[in-house]
Amino acid sequence: MRLLYHLPLSPYSRKVRLVLAEKRLPFELRVEKVWQRRPEYLELNPAATVPTMVEDNGLVIPDSGVICEYLDEAYPDTNLLGRTIGERVEVRRLVNWFGSKFATEVMRNLLWEKTMKQMQGLGAPEAGALRAGYANIKHHLTYIGWLAEHRKWLAGANLSLADFTAAAFLSSLDFIGDVDWAAAPSAKDWYARMKSRPSFRAILADRVTGMAPPPHYSDLDF
Amino acid sequence: MRLLYHLPLSPYSRKVRLVLAEKRLPFELRVEKVWQRRPEYLELNPAATVPTMVEDNGLVIPDSGVICEYLDEAYPDTNLLGRTIGERVEVRRLVNWFGSKFATEVMRNLLWEKTMKQMQGLGAPEAGALRAGYANIKHHLTYIGWLAEHRKWLAGANLSLADFTAAAFLSSLDFIGDVDWAAAPSAKDWYARMKSRPSFRAILADRVTGMAPPPHYSDLDF
Numbered sequence: 011m012r013l014l015y016h017l018p019l020s021p022y023s024r025k026v027r028l029v030l031a032e033k034r035l036p037f038e039l040r041v042e043k044v045w046q047r048r049p050e051y052l053e054l055n056p057a058a059t060v061p062t063m064v065e066d067n068g069l070v071i072p073d074s075g076v077i078c079e080y081l082d083e084a085y086p087d088t089n090l091l092g093r094t095i096g097e098r099v100e101v102r103r104l105v106n107w108f109g110s111k112f113a114t115e116v117m118r119n120l121l122w123e124k125t126m127k128q129m130q131g132l133g134a135p136e137a138g139a140l141r142a143g144y145a146n147i148k149h150h151l152t153y154i155g156w157l158a159e160h161r162k163w164l165a166g167a168n169l170s171l172a173d174f175t176a177a178a179f180l181s182s183l184d185f186i187g188d189v190d191w192a193a194a195p196s197a198k199d200w201y202a203r204m205k206s207r208p209s210f211r212a213i214l215a216d217r218v219t220g221m222a223p224p225p226h227y228s229d230l231d232f
Numbered sequence: 233m234r235l236l237y238h239l240p241l242s243p244y245s246r247k248v249r250l251v252l253a254e255k256r257l258p259f260e261l262r263v264e265k266v267w268q269r270r271p272e273y274l275e276l277n278p279a280a281t282v283p284t285m286v287e288d289n290g291l292v293i294p295d296s297g298v299i300c301e302y303l304d305e306a307y308p309d310t311n312l313l314g315r316t317i318g319e320r321v322e323v324r325r326l327v328n329w330f331g332s333k334f335a336t337e338v339m340r341n342l343l344w345e346k347t348m349k350q351m352q353g354l355g356a357p358e359a360g361a362l363r364a365g366y367a368n369i370k371h372h373l374t375y376i377g378w379l380a381e382h383r384k385w386l387a388g389a390n391l392s393l394a395d396f397t398a399a400a401f402l403s404s405l406d407f408i409g410d411v412d413w414a415a416a417p418s419a420k421d422w423y424a425r426m427k428s429r430p431s432f433r434a435i436l437a438d439r440v441t442g443m444a445p446p447p448h449y450s451d452l453d454f
Binding site for chain 2: 079084153
């Protein structure tokens with residue numbers, strides 16, 4: 011069985027879980043506490059990040075970006091990167107927007123500070139980082155809302171990896187109660203559509219020891 | 233004429249310049265001081281990063297990662313992402329290794345602190361960052377050397393985007409004199425091969441107001 015090393019709150023792992031589910035590719039999850047730097051895991055992925063996927067034939071694929079490109083090449087039936095050259099540019103632009111800009115400005119300041127940092131015993135969240143994170147997420151929700159108002163899906167007429175990337179990132183933040191949906195109605199409408207997809211069920215069922223998500227986290231009518 | 237908005241020392245811009253030159257696609261360079269946040273540029277690339285490429289037909293492609301995927305799809309004759317599924321996984325893994333791990337551990341601490349930060353009037357380099365950057369680059373040069381010793385090119389038997397990414401990043405660091413080649417002979421041998429390619433000539437001719445690269449920067453027998 012295809013294996014995915016992951017962490018429940020890792021937005022990059024969630025993105026790959028969504029893509030695998032959309033493509034109806036079965037997989038087994040295995041939690042990898044990357045900060046323990048397990049030598050067997052470093053051999054699979056020297057960057058010591060999650061996710062890493064291992065295919066049935068033994069092919070090891072580290073890094074969510076590499077995995078998603080691979081999955082669209084190896085299993086093209088459910089196309090998530092876009093069909094025309096122009097579509098693919100816009101899908102990848104938004105995927106990288108979340109993977110770099112949103113990751114640095116929001117995820118690093120909120121999810122990292124409030125969960126990953128503490129799991130690794132690196133101390134309490136820094137007030138300045140949290141302040142920056144809460145300020146930045148507002149602008150990003152406005153941008154997502156703007157895209158959702160002007161297009162059927164975030165990157166255009168078709169559901170794509172851009173939607174799954176954005177939804178994966180927001181779902182991790184929503185688990186820790188850091189998304190103010192009331193202030194972002196258009197982003198909320200789009201997220202409600204994403205959340206009701208069957209591929210999202212496993213994400214909404216995630217639970218983490220010692221942490222309780224807010225009641226609306228798994229509620230489809232939030 | 234195809235247009236590339238860039239900054240001379242941006243490793244991401246250099247990567248795209250190398251790929252365009254390898255594919256023999258003519259282009260014109262235009263410097264974009266991204267920190268000025270020029271509204272016309274933000275319309276092309278709301279992330280306000282370089283590079284952004286504008287094709288003759290008007291297609292706007294921001295982000296070096298998106299540009300390189302686009303170029304291999306639109307102009308496949310000189311293949312740089314690998315031909316087999318396995319090759320493509322390893323090429324993209326290394327491309328992302330430089331774009332995330334090397335970028336955070338080395339580029340951010342050295343190139344950003346010593347050049348970009350000052351260009352933008354954000355103050356002098358931080359001693360702690362420089363210390364971390366110099367410590368980290370040693371490990372990365374060892375890794376590059378290890379790859380170069382065990383394989384013909386960094387990702388395997390074929391010259392690929394992994395080589396051009398690594399060479400672009402190192403060329404920017406070499407411009408500011410931060411690569412201790414004497415301590416990394418295998419990485420140096422590989423870099424000498426990259427440096428002697430015709431696609432590298434324009435990079436080696438780059439000059440920046442107020443900064444002088446070390447004499448070995450453009451010397452092919454360094």
